[in-house]
Amino acid sequence: MKDLEQLVTELADDLSTVKPAPNPYLLTFKLVGAATIYLAVSLAISGVRPDWIQAIGRPWFAAEIVMLLSIIGAGLLSAALLSFPDLYQKRALVLGPLWACILFLVVIVMAWHADSPPAALPQHSIECTICIALLGLLPAGGMFFIMRRFASTHYQWAGGVVMLSAFSIGALWLRLEEPNDSIAHVIEWHYLPMLAIGFLGLWIGKRMLRW
Amino acid sequence: MLEVKADLEGLMRRSLAGDKAAYTELLRETARLLRPFLTRRLSSDSEAQDVLQEILISIHKARHTYDGKRPYQPWVYAIAKFRLQDHLRAHYADQLRHAEDISDMEDILREDVTESTISYESIKGEILKLPAKQAAILQLMHQEGYTSSEVAAKLGMTESAVKVAAHRAYKVLRQKLER
Numbered sequence: 001m002k003d004l005e006q007l008v009t010e011l012a013d014d015l016s017t018v019k020p021a022p023n024p025y026l027l028t029f030k031l032v033g034a035a036t037i038y039l040a041v042s043l044a045i046s047g048v049r050p051d052w053i054q055a056i057g058r059p060w061f062a063a064e065i066v067m068l069l070s071i072i073g074a075g076l077l078s079a080a081l082l083s084f085p086d087l088y089q090k091r092a093l094v095l096g097p098l099w100a101c102i103l104f105l106v107v108i109v110m111a112w113h114a115d116s117p118p119a120a121l122p123q124h125s126i127e128c129t130i131c132i133a134l135l136g137l138l139p140a141g142g143m144f145f146i147m148r149r150f151a152s153t154h155y156q157w158a159g160g161v162v163m164l165s166a167f168s169i170g171a172l173w174l175r176l177e178e179p180n181d182s183i184a185h186v187i188e189w190h191y192l193p194m195l196a197i198g199f200l201g202l203w204i205g206k207r208m209l210r211w
Numbered sequence: 212m213l214e215v216k217a218d219l220e221g222l223m224r225r226s227l228a229g230d231k232a233a234y235t236e237l238l239r240e241t242a243r244l245l246r247p248f249l250t251r252r253l254s255s256d257s258e259a260q261d262v263l264q265e266i267l268i269s270i271h272k273a274r275h276t277y278d279g280k281r282p283y284q285p286w287v288y289a290i291a292k293f294r295l296q297d298h299l300r301a302h303y304a305d306q307l308r309h310a311e312d313i314s315d316m317e318d319i320l321r322e323d324v325t326e327s328t329i330s331y332e333s334i335k336g337e338i339l340k341l342p343a344k345q346a347a348i349l350q351l352m353h354q355e356g357y358t359s360s361e362v363a364a365k366l367g368m369t370e371s372a373v374k375v376a377a378h379r380a381y382k383v384l385r386q387k388l389e390r
Contacts, residue, residue, distance in 0.1 A: 004242060007264050011271045012235040015226065018275040084276050086289035151273035153293035211272065 021150050024080040024088045031076040035169055042173050049179040060111035067104040068172040074100040075165025079143055082158035083150035097161050112183045119181040128189040132170035140166035144208045152209045159205015164198030219283045238267055245291050266294045337387050345380035348373055
């Protein structure tokens with residue numbers, strides 16, 4: 001290693017004005033805007049489920065949608081904060097997706113109990129997971145691309161949060177697109193893979209966000 | 212203490228505006244601030260010095276993520292802890308690899324390392340490509356028929372070191388010959 005004084009001189013010589021990173025709240029706002037547009041365009045292309053007005057009137061379905069929106073919102077805010085080495089000194093907000101996921105699981109368990117007699121299972125199964133994954137890929141890639149420009153010191157957590165939010169967008173899209181009310185199917189083929197992908201994000205983050 | 216903090220933030224703001232003198236001062240002050248933090252956590256001064264340099268480079272790379280309106284020290288300590296953890300992780304991973312080598316060695320040390328089913332002549336070309344010491348050990352053992360203790364005496368090494376070096380050389384040769 002070089003002498004410290006020599007390194008300081010070299011770094012100072014290399015100093016140039018750099019574009020400051022945006023405020024994380026502004027970054028979150030932009031990410032939420034992009035996610036909203038992406039979701040709206042996807043729904044415009046695929047079409048919304050024909051019974052969406054009745055579906056949204058059912059309390060557990062509405063709670064499920066609200067919780068998915070919370071996971072996306074909390075995830076995007078957390079991802080923006082995790083882009084900064086010191087988490088913008090807002091550590092509590094970074095844990096938002098964790099609380100949102102816990103609440104989401106509570107809502108899902110309650111919805112499952114309320115599903116009596118159980119709604120008929122649809123014919124398809126893994127096709128839903130594939131659709132969610134395909135729809136989640138673009139937001140995930142975009143978020144990793146944006147976050148690589150900053151300096152995350154918690155890249156595993158950041159990777160998990162990115163994957164969870166991106167695939168939650170896919171899960172929300174499918175829930176609003178597919179006229180299916182079987183909560184067992186939704187848990188097995190929509191939400192368990194979505195959470196699993198969040199865990200996979202811990203590993204992806206380690207590879208994508210190192211600096 | 213408060214004065215130092217305020218000063219560091221001012222220096223960082225000036226640095227971000229392109230003031231090289233302020234940046235030099237900031238890096239020196241940061242090094243002064245972090246040195247005790249690192250020496251308390253690392254075993255040697257030279258190790259602390261290496262990590263300190265990595266931290267300064269990281270500060271340079273991540274300077275655009277500093278918000279001038281927020282305190283400087285939490286930002287810089289976050290980077291310092293991150294680099295320290297990286298360093299310790301790599302350090303312990305190295306130690307683990309080394310520990311695995313040693314456990315391999317425990318069996319090898321009991322073996323007769325001069326016993327081989329391959330003749331020296333058939334692999335001479337590959338042996339000469341090995342590091343000089345390993346090549347010399349294999350040459351003495353297999354071409355000239357010395358025992359490991361005789362090689363040790365001849366090369367001024369311990370017998371265990373000769374066996375370990377021979378084992379490593381065999382490992383490399385095996386990989387090459389299996390390709």
